[in-house]
Amino acid sequence: MIRKxxxxxxxxxxxxxxxxxxxxxxxxxxxxxxxxxxxxxxxCSRPHFFFxxxxxxxxxxxxxxxxxxxxxxxxxxxxxxxxxNVSCVVSDKTDWLCTNVYTLKEGPFTDxxxxxxxxxxxxxxxxVHAITGGSGAYQDVGGYAVQEGGPGINHTLNLIP
Numbered sequence: 001m002i003r004k005x006x007x008x009x010x011x012x013x014x015x016x017x018x019x020x021x022x023x024x025x026x027x028x029x030x031x032x033x034x035x036x037x038x039x040x041x042x043x044c045s046r047p048h049f050f051f052x053x054x055x056x057x058x059x060x061x062x063x064x065x066x067x068x069x070x071x072x073x074x075x076x077x078x079x080x081x082x083x084x085n086v087s088c089v090v091s092d093k094t095d096w097l098c099t100n101v102y103t104l105k106e107g108p109f110t111d112x113x114x115x116x117x118x119x120x121x122x123x124x125x126x127x128v129h130a131i132t133g134g135s136g137a138y139q140d141v142g143g144y145a146v147q148e149g150g151p152g153i154n155h156t157l158n159l160i161p
Contacts, residue, residue, distance in 0.1 A: 030139040030161055037109060037157040038076045039102070041084050044069035052091070064091035073102060081107040088121055096121035100129065100145070102157070104138075111137030115157060117145045124153070131159065 052064035066089050073082040082105050088098040098121045104110040113136025119129030127147045134141040143160045147153070 029137070030134075031111075031137065031141060031159055032161060034143075034158075034160045037159065039081075039155045039157065040074045040076075040078075040153065041155055042071050042074075043153070044071045044086070062092075064089070073104065075107050075109045077108060079107050081105055081110045098129070102155075113137040113139065115141060115145075115159070117157075119145075125149070131157065 047067050047069040050066040050068075051062050052066075054061050054063045057063070066087065068088075069086045071084050071086070072080055073084050075081045082103045085101045085103070086098060088096055090096045097118070099116065099118045102115040102117075104113060104115070106112050113134055115134040115138050116132050117129040118132055119127065121127055124147050129145045129147070131141060131143040131145055138159065141159050141161065143158045145158070146156045148156070
């Protein structure tokens with residue numbers, strides 16, 4: 001009897017592990033065709049600034065900065081559909097470089113997942129950033145994002161599978 005119970009438990013564990021592998025292998029899929037998502041992002045109201053100074057330079061010399069911020073995201077109809085996390089770096093030898101992570105939930109114009117962009121920040125009016133990937137419904141997405149209207153305001157994500 002104990003042997004039959006042991007065989008049953010091992011067999012059940014084997015079947016369950018196969019089922020779990022099948023579920024985990026299914027993945028997010030990504031978008032099937034190109035799409036455009038229009039988003040409105042509130043200007044960051046509480047940014048965090050981290051400054052770097054030159055230990056060999058004048059006492060008040062700032063030679064670099066990292067800026068971090070989180071802002072709510074709204075779709076074209078004003079529905080809150082997620083959040084944007086931004087990380088920007090600049091130095092006395094480089095221009096601004098920003099990475100944006102758009103975490104989106106299901107909405108009338110969005111699906112659940114993340115989209116990541118990176119690019120040169122030049123004031124936010126017409127800045128174009130590369131879409132470097134995503135997860136969930138946006139797994140392996142590419143394309144470009146255009147920011148207009150100053151810091152934060154309107155972002156158009158031009159997605160390609």
